[in-house]
Amino acid sequence: MEYEFTLKYQLSENEDIDALLERLAEGGCDDALVGVGQPGRMALAFIRESTSAKQAVESALHDVVRVVPTARLIEATPDLVGLTDVAEIIGVSRQNMRKLMLAHSMSFPAPVHDGSTSLWHLADILLWLQERGSYSIAQGTLELARTAMAVNVSSSYKRVFGEPGFTH
Template identity: 50%
Template structure:
């Protein structure tokens, strides 16, 4: 068993407005290994430090526990997956300038999944794989495993939304 660190971010139903009740329900469901963040009304961030025999199992059981406690909560994102250059630097113990230099000087650096005017985001698992192939970085295997698992969760969440979006678009174009 190892400890895996990850964050699950949720959108809450209007009926889940009582913060004390939310914390109580999460504790009763087995979520005693996390910190609760409620900074934005209707949103919830749960930072887990969960022991399991793998990142997938840690995240799966956390998702099950949250679903049991807050059945109407909608998963927004599992983290670490989408990361900025600053987050990459923090996670691998390098400076942002070091990471930026790698991005600029290596055309094979992973492509971002979002390249906006104020923020660029990558899948952390892509960047960690790339860094590992360079053999110049000592990377935490649990972080790599967690990045892969959170990416899978986020991709599955988006894929689950596709049928309803496809139906909506079909109605608009027909």
């Protein structure tokens, strides 16, 4: 199965971008579109064939760390999303998604960031929708969202507590 996900990294100051792009292609990341627009940052949009989302993401993480060992993982996506993102993924309008959230405010997943723009873990909302049985959620989509969430939570834990997690 093909899995589409993005890995975002902070680069060291002395990275030669042209050489980096060449090393990534040679190092197993030739299935990613590389973006380096913001200085010191790199995003790799992968379309990776694998038997599971977990295996696809982990193999990409390992490929990147092998090629760019000093890169620090910032985020794996799809994970943190707004209602508009969720609506697009499940094929409804943003208004429909908002109505659903408001109508089921007691059971709808709590956002991880609540403010003028609220953010949720995509996996939490997809699981909630799946449990309701009213929306068809592709298993690969849910599996990828759960994997990205696990990578991000593990990476954040590692940064905060300096304990084992995704070190890439």
